[in-house]
Amino acid sequence: MATRTFATTDGVILDPRRFAQHATLTRPACHPALERWVEHYWTVRWSLPAGASYRSSLVPLPQTNLTVESGQVARDGVSAPGVFVTGVVSRRRFDVTLSGAGGVVGVKFRPGAPTVITGVEASRLRDQVVPATRLFSGADALADLHPDTPDCVERLDAFLLDRVPADTAELETVSAVIATLEDSAPTMSAGELADRCGMGLRSLQRACRHYVGVGPQWLVARARVHAAIARLNAGDYETLASLAVELGWFDQAHMGRDFTALVGESPGSYRDRAGRAAD
Structure with a gap:
């Protein structure tokens, strides 16, 4: 699968050059049949010196994300590894504190896609972080995914292809x-x-x-x-x-x-x- 590496002129991540000094972001493409539903997958990996931490900040887009988070990562609603769905963040910037080593595998859904797939109104998820199993049955099977997992993209594709409706x-x-x-x-x-x-x-x-x-x-x-x-x-x-x-x-x-x-x-x-x- 082709990937796009992080662009330092990105209009969402704050201080993109500083971010690139602490973590690595890639955006793997999803299966073509998922392109109506998913903008792209994304991964972040980091390995910081002992005792060091870095706060990554962004101003989010109006989109819902499914994430598999491992290692030492802390943000509102998340203090331990797991599989989560984060609704649109409507208030202020979105801060994540990274320390030690870890990684995140994410699915950036297109606006409206999670509501059509799950039937859950998007406003119910606004400013919320919930276990992914509340919206996607079997999501806990993704818990072992990491940016370095060889078949990471293929497993995400299979998981979502089994759940998206035929009618768009x-x-x-x-x-x-x-x-x-x-x-x-x-x-x-x-x-x-x-x-x-x-x-x-x-x-x-x-x-x-x-x-x-x-x-x-x-x-x-x-x-x-x-x-x-x-x-x-x-x-x-x-x-x-x-x-x-x-x-x-x-x-x-x-x-x-x-x-x-x-x-x-x-x-x-x-x-x-x-x-x-x-x-």
Whole structure:
């Protein structure tokens, strides 16, 4: 299976260059028959000196992940190895503390896929971490997977191919919404997103909460912050003030408020810290 190695201009992981100094991320492709349901698999492995730890932070996308976690990893809802499902994280950044040695094997589902596969409304999983067996029977059989497991991808493929439905029609609506969002400028409003999807705003709100776990305004706002992170990581801007206006904020102060609420620090502070990590 082909893999894509971690890109340092990724707009989700904070301080991507520093992350790459502590851990290794790969994104193996799934079986072609799963591409409607799964964006990609992913693995993280690390081996840190005794007594050392590293906090990895990211601003998540509106997606649910199934993970097999081993070694020394700690995050909200997880303090021991196991197989978990993590719903969309809607509040702030997502922090994971790594120490010692360990690895994670993950399935990054496309928005809406877990709801169609399991029948569990996405809003019920928002900001939740649950044992994977609550949604996927037999998920505990994956507990021995590790990034170095030779047949890791094949076992994930077999597990999911046995569970996805043949009919994908239910997934099409949310897939169209996400595709429209990704193809649009970050200045777009939730109302404009509804218009482009050919839906009323209330219908769009219901669909997003059911299949994605959050409303369309959240999707638009989070996409804007992701765009800002990516541009700051790449140094692709003239001034913070011009970047704010270009991405659809009224001014730099409004960007700073939204950015800080999600990332935990101001755009200027993040820029300076990420820049130092690259030195």
